[in-house]
Amino acid sequence: MDLIGVDIGGSHISAARVIFEGQVAFFDSFGEADVDTYGDKESIISAWAEVIRKAAEESTDYKVGIAMPGPYDYDNGISLIKDQGKMASLYQLSVKNLLAESLGLPSSHLAFTNDAEAFLVGESYAGAGKDFxxxxxxxxxxxxxxxxxxxxxxxxxxxxxxxxxxxxxxxxxxxxxxxxxxxxxxxxxxxxxxxxxxxxxxxxxxxxxxxxxxxxxxxxxxxxxxxxxxxxxxxxxxxxxxxxxxxxxxxxxxxxxxxxxxxxxxxxxxxxxxxxxxxxxx
The missing domain is CATH 3.30.420.40 (ATPase, nucleotide binding domain)
Incomplete structure (x- = not known):
């Protein structure tokens, strides 16, 4: 089972296959893209899915961890972002289900985490926060x-x-x-x-x-x-x-x-x- 890490912002997405060995993490197939998140839901989901698929390469058996800015219902992958312009077309929709469908994956293979939490967790696991x-x-x-x-x-x-x-x-x-x-x-x-x-x-x-x-x-x-x-x-x-x-x-x-x-x-x-x-x- 491969793991694909994804970081989504208001206008950018990056993704890579993440390989864990002890307290060290390695990256493969890193890719990124600018995404117009002022558009409709189909174009946003399609653009995100394309970057994720490239990171997965030939694999069809993978799970996707996604760092996403709030507000969000992270457990259910539902966007609560509104009044910011960006991602407005996704408001109150299950991005988790939409992405899973686009990627051809079960929704259980996607997990959403607040981006600030994901940053500190990552640095604490393998970076500048390991000693704290x-x-x-x-x-x-x-x-x-x-x-x-x-x-x-x-x-x-x-x-x-x-x-x-x-x-x-x-x-x-x-x-x-x-x-x-x-x-x-x-x-x-x-x-x-x-x-x-x-x-x-x-x-x-x-x-x-x-x-x-x-x-x-x-x-x-x-x-x-x-x-x-x-x-x-x-x-x-x-x-x-x-x-x-x-x-x-x-x-x-x-x-x-x-x-x-x-x-x-x-x-x-x-x-x-x-x-x-x-x-x-x-």
């Missing part, structure tokens, strides 16, 4: 993903809507914050974090912006680290790739507050979710 019994997983990108691990239990923390400063956490931790802050404070028009690292950007300006983010991340994490007795943080998402520019500020803040813990950047990247999505079958 209790940890917090954070993905920083377009949005804020979060999960908590207490011993062997990993749950979606849903911290993106947590009250923070004069708004919610996602207002201060994500791409939208960078764009807004850079324009409001410096008149810079950027499309994302990568633009701040361009040679034409004043180093003092980019340094201040990154340090502001680093401080916010530290303030945000501190109460949850204390409450959950966390031993460390596993950080993923596109913004984690620029961690060298803001994590020193985060670590300094946590040290000042008397709770210095390791903050490990993902070593598996998007493949962490592929591992985590498959583990329900292990």
């Amino acid at each position: 019994q209790n940890s917090i997983g954070i993905t920083l990108g377009t949005g804020l993903g979060s999960a908590i691990k207490v011993h062997d239990v990993v749950k979606d923390a849903k911290l993106w809507t947590a009250p923070f400063r004069d708004g919610i956490a996602e207002d201060y931790l994500g791409t939208a914050w960078f764009i807004k802050y850079a324009f409001h404070e410096y008149g810079l028009e950027i499309s994302g974090v990568k633009d701040l690292l361009a040679s034409e950007i004043d180093l003092a300006v980019s340094k201040e912006i990154f340090e502001t983010l680093g401080r916010a991340l530290g303030e945000f994490l501190f109460p949850y680290l204390i409450r959950l007795h966390s031993e460390g943080v596993v950080l993923g998402g596109k913004i984690s790739l620029a961690g060298a520019h803001y994590l020193p500020t985060t670590r300094a803040y946590l040290e000042t507050m008397g709770y210095p813990v390791p903050i490990n950047i993902s070593v598996l990247g998007e493949r962490a979710a592929l591992i985590g999505a498959c583990l329900p079958f292990i």
Whole structure:
């Protein structure tokens, strides 16, 4: 029985055959594609199924673990995503059954996991979180993903809507914050974090912006680290790739507050979710 790990986002899908050997995972037949999820249900399901079939190659006996953003009824594979534009045509439909039918598989051969949970599970199994019994997983990108691990239990923390400063956490931790802050404070028009690292950007300006983010991340994490007795943080998402520019500020803040813990950047990247999505079958 082959295992196919899948990570689905608002406009992207990646999939690979995942091979487990002890506490190590290997990948084969990795593939990815951009998918227009503003379309009808048939075109979305067809596009996802095509990528999954390519990862399965010639195999007809396989199970599919899928990491999917919420809100979702993960047990039944029913989409509860609405008012976001993307995946609107799948609202309240059993994506599990639709995909199973398209792939020619029993629905029992598909399992759905929250993407933040899958990320932390994967990193805890074979990546940057292996040494932590209790940890917090954070993905920083377009949005804020979060999960908590207490011993062997990993749950979606849903911290993106947590009250923070004069708004919610996602207002201060994500791409939208960078764009807004850079324009409001410096008149810079950027499309994302990568633009701040361009040679034409004043180093003092980019340094201040990154340090502001680093401080916010530290303030945000501190109460949850204390409450959950966390031993460390596993950080993923596109913004984690620029961690060298803001994590020193985060670590300094946590040290000042008397709770210095390791903050490990993902070593598996998007493949962490592929591992985590498959583990329900292990």
